[in-house]
Amino acid sequence: MAELTYRDAVTRGIAQEMKRDPDVVFLGEDIAAAGGVFKTTVGLLEEFGPLRVRDTPISEQAILGAAMGAAMTGLKPIAEIMFSDFIAVCFNYLANEFSKHRYISNGQTKCPLVVRTANGGGARFGAQHSQSVENWCMMIPGLKVVAPSSPTDVVGLLAASVRDPDPVIFLEHKSLYPIKGEVPDGEIVDTIGTAKILRSGRDATITALALMVPRALEAAEKLKEEHGIDCEVIDVRSLVPLDTQTILGSVGRTHRLFTVEENPRLCGWGAEIVSIVADEAFYDLDGPPVRITTPHLPLPASDVLEDATIPSVDRIVDRVKRSLNA
Amino acid sequence: MDVLMPQLGETVAEGKITEWFKQPGDAVKAGENLFIIETDKVSMEIQAVAAGTLAEIRVQAGEVAPVGTVVAVISDGKGGTASPQPATPAAPAAPKPAPKPAAAAPAPVPTPRPSGPVQLDPYFEVRTPERNFGPAQIGGRAVTPLARRLAAEAGIDLSRVKGSGPHGRIVAADVQQAGAGARTAGPALAAGPSTEQVKALYRDVPYEEVPLDGMRKTIATRLVQAKQTIPHFYLTVDLDIGQLLKLREEANASAPRDKDGNPAFKLSVNDFVIKAWAAALQRVPAANAVWAEDRILRFQRADVAVAVAIDGGLITPVIRAADTKRLSAISAEMKDLAARARDRKLKPDEYQGGSSAISNLGMYGVREFSAIINPPHATILAVGGARRQAVETKDGGIAFASLMTVTLSCDHRVVDGALGAELLAAFREIVEKPIAALV
Numbered sequence: 001m002a003e004l005t006y007r008d009a010v011t012r013g014i015a016q017e018m019k020r021d022p023d024v025v026f027l028g029e030d031i032a033a034a035g036g037v038f039k040t041t042v043g044l045l046e047e048f049g050p051l052r053v054r055d056t057p058i059s060e061q062a063i064l065g066a067a068m069g070a071a072m073t074g075l076k077p078i079a080e081i082m083f084s085d086f087i088a089v090c091f092n093y094l095a096n097e098f099s100k101h102r103y104i105s106n107g108q109t110k111c112p113l114v115v116r117t118a119n120g121g122g123a124r125f126g127a128q129h130s131q132s133v134e135n136w137c138m139m140i141p142g143l144k145v146v147a148p149s150s151p152t153d154v155v156g157l158l159a160a161s162v163r164d165p166d167p168v169i170f171l172e173h174k175s176l177y178p179i180k181g182e183v184p185d186g187e188i189v190d191t192i193g194t195a196k197i198l199r200s201g202r203d204a205t206i207t208a209l210a211l212m213v214p215r216a217l218e219a220a221e222k223l224k225e226e227h228g229i230d231c232e233v234i235d236v237r238s239l240v241p242l243d244t245q246t247i248l249g250s251v252g253r254t255h256r257l258f259t260v261e262e263n264p265r266l267c268g269w270g271a272e273i274v275s276i277v278a279d280e281a282f283y284d285l286d287g288p289p290v291r292i293t294t295p296h297l298p299l300p301a302s303d304v305l306e307d308a309t310i311p312s313v314d315r316i317v318d319r320v321k322r323s324l325n326a
Numbered sequence: 327m328d329v330l331m332p333q334l335g336e337t338v339a340e341g342k343i344t345e346w347f348k349q350p351g352d353a354v355k356a357g358e359n360l361f362i363i364e365t366d367k368v369s370m371e372i373q374a375v376a377a378g379t380l381a382e383i384r385v386q387a388g389e390v391a392p393v394g395t396v397v398a399v400i401s402d403g404k405g406g407t408a409s410p411q412p413a414t415p416a417a418p419a420a421p422k423p424a425p426k427p428a429a430a431a432p433a434p435v436p437t438p439r440p441s442g443p444v445q446l447d448p449y450f451e452v453r454t455p456e457r458n459f460g461p462a463q464i465g466g467r468a469v470t471p472l473a474r475r476l477a478a479e480a481g482i483d484l485s486r487v488k489g490s491g492p493h494g495r496i497v498a499a500d501v502q503q504a505g506a507g508a509r510t511a512g513p514a515l516a517a518g519p520s521t522e523q524v525k526a527l528y529r530d531v532p533y534e535e536v537p538l539d540g541m542r543k544t545i546a547t548r549l550v551q552a553k554q555t556i557p558h559f560y561l562t563v564d565l566d567i568g569q570l571l572k573l574r575e576e577a578n579a580s581a582p583r584d585k586d587g588n589p590a591f592k593l594s595v596n597d598f599v600i601k602a603w604a605a606a607l608q609r610v611p612a613a614n615a616v617w618a619e620d621r622i623l624r625f626q627r628a629d630v631a632v633a634v635a636i637d638g639g640l641i642t643p644v645i646r647a648a649d650t651k652r653l654s655a656i657s658a659e660m661k662d663l664a665a666r667a668r669d670r671k672l673k674p675d676e677y678q679g680g681s682s683a684i685s686n687l688g689m690y691g692v693r694e695f696s697a698i699i700n701p702p703h704a705t706i707l708a709v710g711g712a713r714r715q716a717v718e719t720k721d722g723g724i725a726f727a728s729l730m731t732v733t734l735s736c737d738h739r740v741v742d743g744a745l746g747a748e749l750l751a752a753f754r755e756i757v758e759k760p761i762a763a764l765v
Contacts, residue, residue, distance in 0.1 A: 245671075252540055255472050255498060283459060286472040286498040287491065325492045 001184060007177040009151035010040040010116070013158030014078060016187060018048050021076060024162055027054040028063055028080025028116075037082055038118055038177055060090035064115065068098045071113040076162055084119035084133045084171060091136075098167045099142030114161045114168050119147065120211055120262055121294075121310050122175035126301035132262035132294065134209065135269050137169040138239045145239040146192055147171040149213035151181040153237060156190025164192060173210040193241035197250065201230035204256035204320060207247060207273055209236045212260040212311060219316035227321050231258075239269050247273060248281050255286035258320055260311050265293040290323045292316055327376055329360065329398040331391050342390045343397065344369070348380045354400055361387075361397070378402045460484070469496040476501045479547070541639040552701050556617075557738040560696045561746050563754055567712060568728045570598055570760045577653070591654040595730075596632070596686050598760065599709055600656050603684055604628035604648035605763055606753035613749040614681050616702040617740050623702075631680035631700065632660065634667045641667045642700060644680040684709060694731040704740035705749070708733040730757075 004012065018024045026044060028036075032055040035042035045053045056063050060081055067079035081087055087094060098111035121130035137145045144166055148154045154172070161168035198213065199220050208216035213235045220231040232250050236242070251257050257277050259270025274289040292311045300306050331341050341363040348354055348361075354374045362371050378400040385397040459474040464484045469477075473496050477484050480501070487504045489496035506520070519527075538546070574593050581589035607614040607628040615624040628649040631642040643663035645656055666672050682704070685697045688711030697708040710731040717727045732753075736746040756763040 245673075283471045283475040286470045287495070323492070325490075 001182050003180050004151045004183045005177065006151050006154055006172070006179050006181070007038065007040050009154035009181075009183060010158070010172060011042060011044065012183070013155040013188075014041065014044060015047060016155065017076075017078075017159055017162040018044070018052065020187075021162075022052075023074065024076045024078065025052045025054070025070065026078045026080075027056050027066060029056055029058055029082050031055060031080050036080070038174060040118075040172070040177065041080075060086050061093070064090045064093035064098070067113045067115070068093060068101075068111055071098065071111040071167075072101065072109050076112050076114075078114045078116060078162065081115060081117040083125075083129045084117040085128050085131050087115075087117065087133055087136065094137065094143060094167075094169070095140050099140050102166065103142060110165055111167045112162075112165050114158070114164075114170050116158075116170045116172060118174040118177075119171040120173040120175060121299050121306060122211060124301055124303050124306060125174075127298040130299040130306070132210075132264075134171055134239055135263045135267055137171070138269055138272070139267070142167070143240060144168040144192055145171070146237060147173070147210045147239070148237060149173070149176065149208075149210050149235050151179070152183045152188065153190065153196075153235075155183060156188040157192065157237065159187070159189040160192045163189070168192065171210065175211050176214075179214070193238050193243055195237055195243035195246040196235045197232060197246065198235050199231070199233040201232040202254055203230045204258060204324060205232045205234060205247070205250040205254045206258045206260060206316070206320070207234045207236050207270065208260040209239070209269065210262065212262055215311065215313050216260050216316060218313045219320070222313065222317050223320055226317075229320060229324055231320065236269070236273075242272070242276075244276055244280070248277065251277050251281050252284050255284055256324065257285070257289040258316075258323070259289070259291045259293075260316055261291065261293040262310055263294065264296045265291065266296045268293050287323065290319055292319050327378075327400055327402070328396040329374070329400060331363070331385070331393050331395045331397050332372060333393045340390055340392045343385055343387055346383060346387050350380055350382050352380050354378055354380050374400065376400055376402070464496070467494050467496060470498065472498045473501045476505070480505045539638065541641075545639055548701070549698050552698050556699050556701065558696075558699060558735050559738055559743065559746070560733055560735055561743075561750050562694060562696075562731060562733040563750055565730045565732060565754055565757050566717075566727050567595070567730045567757060570595070570757055571712070571728055573760050574598060581654075591657050593653055593657050594660075595688070595712065596684075596709070597653055597657040597660060598757070599684060599686065599707075600630050600632060600645055600648055600660065601651075601653055602753055602756040602760070602763065603682065603707055604630050604645075605756050606749055607682055608649045609752040609756075610745070610749045613705065613741050613745050615704055615740050616681055617704055617737055618702060622704075622740055625681045628682070629680040631677075631683040631703070632663075633683060633685040633697075634664045636668045636670070641672060641677050642680070642683055643667055643672055643677045682706065688712065688730070694733055696733045697735050699735050699737055704737040705746070706735045707753075708735065 014026060018026065026041070026048075030037055031041045032045040032050065032053045056066070063079050063081065067077040070077045081090070094115070098113060101109045101111055119134065120132045123130065134145060134147055137143055144161070144164060146157050146161060146168060148157045158170060161170050199217060201220065201224075206216045206220060213233070216233045220233050223229040223231055232254055234247060234250055236247075257274065259273055261268045261270045263269060268291065270291045270293065274291060277285070277289060292315060294310050297309060299309060343361050344364050345362045347359045354360065354377060356375060356377045357373050359371045360374045362369060381399040381401040383398045385391045385395060391397060459471070459478040460469075462469060462474070467489050469484055470491070474484070476482075476498055477487070482501055482504050484496060484501075487496055487500050490500050491497040574595065578589065578592055581591050583589050605628075607630075611624060614628055615622050627647045629644050629646045630648045631644045633640050633642050645651070645659055645663075648656060651659070663672065663676065667677070680703065683700050683706040685706060686709040687695060688709055690711075692710050693713065694710040695708050697706045699706050712728055712730050714726050715729050716724050717729075719725045734746055734750050741749070
């Protein structure tokens, strides 16, 4: 066991896979010599050399285009898009290219690549550098989408993403980079498509992702202590594939569903979960599902306003309490 | 059934058949191409929507017929088929308006309603729950879906229940409270002592309270319902499994081995029981059936549910079409299902359905027992352990034989005494002469 920051877990996850498999290469803007603008890739250039760890020009299309070509010809690239907002610049690769080639070539080509990117708000970066874009990625058939909330999950899910035969969008949360957690020694490999129940409870199920996970856990503690409401907290971890079994099982026990989403409300991932629960577990619901989300707004740069926009612990407590009428 | 000239577009009144893929007398499978039609807009292959035999072709290749005309008749093999001649249009001569403006696809020939379970598929978008648990509003107050289900299951009249949820909504807790009240108040429902009464009885004894999880609740409600509402009767026989054990030993000894020397399969007695039970259900098709309240559903396949004890309860994964599977396949499938059942990883379609069930307690040394039918099944076979016992031989001497006792529980609404006995006799025949059944 070692205490590691989420930031250092990214480095460890990449290094673990690069050591294991010489086909794993890593490219992106300022990831090599500078060690990443979020310092998530410090030391990788020194350890694996400039052939496998490459700085690129400031061109997101070039990064993903190169990664896709490398993936189709046998390598297993990890590509970094510095801010997830910039996915919009190279969206064609996600929407039309590496998400579709295995299908349209009838399996003759594969794109086993990982796009790592810093997602989410809370760092006062303003409307163009703070968005939570997990819902952009989730809507594209052919992509897998994961978003870890703890250092251990960063290492394990990153390893699983690199080893996956299909393109995976790996959403790191930039406000989680400084958090610390115990990470087991040795190789860690997790499973994409599995959610984790982080706290069990009998009164309500709260599903959360990335930065919303620690907030949901804190809210659950407050709800228990101050209001006697016992919440189950599920870290969804993987939006595609989605672990519906864990979520439906939990709703079957608690009969109430809450989603805590950082993405803007319209077409957020929680809407999909609510829809699935309504389809599959309607007669297990003892009240309307409630989505706690960032409103459908551009994110403000002001700290006061940003804090008022993204779901907070207090907001989660308030919404759950009011909905359960306690 | 009649095959009609389909509507191939909103304004198309007639179609010309250019080619028949089948001739009268040919077998037809659902989804197989039947004929090609040509209109002024399209040329298209039309598939059969039902299986059977093409009984007759009424509109030959090269002929034109109005939309809705009976162009052919498919018999279902049971004789019930054709509408009377002649080949006049079944629909009025004027084309029926297509149901949807976008109906460029063939407006199909009437489809028979599926009688079996509906398969889930990615396009099956309307998942109407199988049962309706009553209106969402009672006397102007909203009732949550769970509250409606609990009230319907417990037979509680919601108009007498007070709502404690937001805006006076009736929630599950209200129904449970009303249910508890009804139990203590109504003598008819005073089935057992209440929680408080039981706890009072043991107030001086240390105990641990175990809350009921979903599985325990399901077992409790379903089995109470089954035991109280299904008219059970029981048939018990002893089976001589000497030949079966010998066959099993030979099969296991000759199993192919991989490079590490591990055999490809290791058949258990239970695997043989599953296979034999499926075969018996095939031989007595009237008993391969389930109860569906106002009717009986009879099956062609023998899907056998097998009870697996797991931590905190039990679950019955189903071996589908067990009659068609090799023993080694049954064995492998059973191992996989049991392992995943213990991890609670089974999907609903892996433990729901089935036409009969097997419960085997032989490995615990149980000699015989009777099992409670798991609705909607009509039968369940309770299997005891193998034992050596002295028996009278044909010449009046004494010899030891390997015996196994099984008890069949039958739902009298579906399976009468003689039918149950016939099913059990078929099973006995197969188990006692396994080679004959396999050849």
